[in-house]
Amino acid sequence: MSEIAPSTTDAPILRSENLRKSFGPIEVLKGIDLDVKRGDRIAIIGGSGSGKSTLLRCLNFMELPTGGKVFLEGERIGTVRTARDGSQSVTYSERELMSVRRRVGMVFQQFNLFPHMSSIENVMEGLVTVMRRPKSEARARAAHELERVGLSDKLDVYPGRLSGGQQQRVAIARALAMDPEVLLFDEPTSSLDPELVGEVLRTILTLAEDGRTMLLVTHELGFAYRFATHVIYLYDGVVHETGTGEQIFRNPQKEKTRAFIARSSEFSL
């Protein structure tokens, strides 16, 4: 976030300029500018339907943006084509999108683990199918990632036999195994029973200690405050206010931000 105190390093890893997304006639993202530098931890907060998920999904191209530009390590994603009438459109090759999605990992609210694979097979899958690593190497790496999220004793257990918190940690290990440059979390604890939220949040905090670059959509404002180097308040498809956790949570400048924080704090701060 360029307008905020400069981050630890140089050029942004991930950057969007005037990012737009429409579903049919409805514009959900209305021009988002974002600068994510190495080591940044950005919490995205906002009301339901404000476009938080859509923003994340456009950043790893699960959804294709309908306007604007996205840069990964300074490289523009997509190929611009100019039609004969001078109008421009952006096309994406599947190969390019696959590579972007590998480099920008994502953890979902619903985990989306593969139910027919054990924990370790879930984590190995990308290493074997995408990275073409030999099985034995992939297995060792997967075991290491599962250990990192505290699941060394669940390697051969299937997702159906894991608690929600454990499933989410497997999903985090699966994303980590791909060595992503940026990790996106879309409400990773929203579908968990309250007593399981803590273990997942602690796992995310250990990633923060390792200096990982992360974007996190969450309704847990207390956690966002502890976690984030930057906070973005999204309102109706635009960045309404942005700043450090201190600025957004303790001293919001705009009326809507203040109202949102006040409304949410009754539950979570």
Place this chain on the structure above:
Amino acid sequence: MGYQFDFSMVVKILPVLWRGVLVTLELWVICLAVGLVLGFFVSLARISPFAPVRLAGRSFVELFRNIPALIQLIWFFYAFPILIGAQLTPFVAAALGISLNTAAFSAEIYRSGIQSIERGQWEGAMAIGMSRADTFRRVILPQVFRRMLPAFTNRAVEVAKVTSLASVLSVHELMYQGRVLSSTYYRPLEILTTVGVVYLVMIYPMTWTSSALERRMRRKA
């Protein structure tokens, strides 16, 4: 009822019935194998992003699902040769008709199976950089096979029954042998009853498996 049962002659005809059983099994296995493989490709056509391909898949399925199987078999034996200018043996005509019929029904099983897998599975795989093809092969299909196993065994039962229609083309399968034997010996009651029991013995294990699988899936869900 003064009818004198004579099941002793059933022992005499057993070798002939056994030959019929072998032909029935052969037809069953061939049609099921061809139907399941072909049906898979038809289901891919059914969900293709290209409208003309989808229409072709759809037409194939509706054609074979909505015309009685008996007519399909007779058509392949008497009408199809005129189109291609070559005679088919009764066995080949029957195998062709039943296989295509099986393909149409299996295609619908695959399709509903594929469409029943949650979007999240595609997204989970795509989020680690997997291609659509790899996702389909490694993540979606294995779940389709599992989920649709009861439907497939159910289809296998139906195919076994449909093979009996091949008797009208004089394929020497179980039903045909039964009909010929009963008119040779003038003992339709004993012989056709025996034939029915033989079908029951062949098919029931499959039916049992199918419903056992369904029960197990329900318990898991």
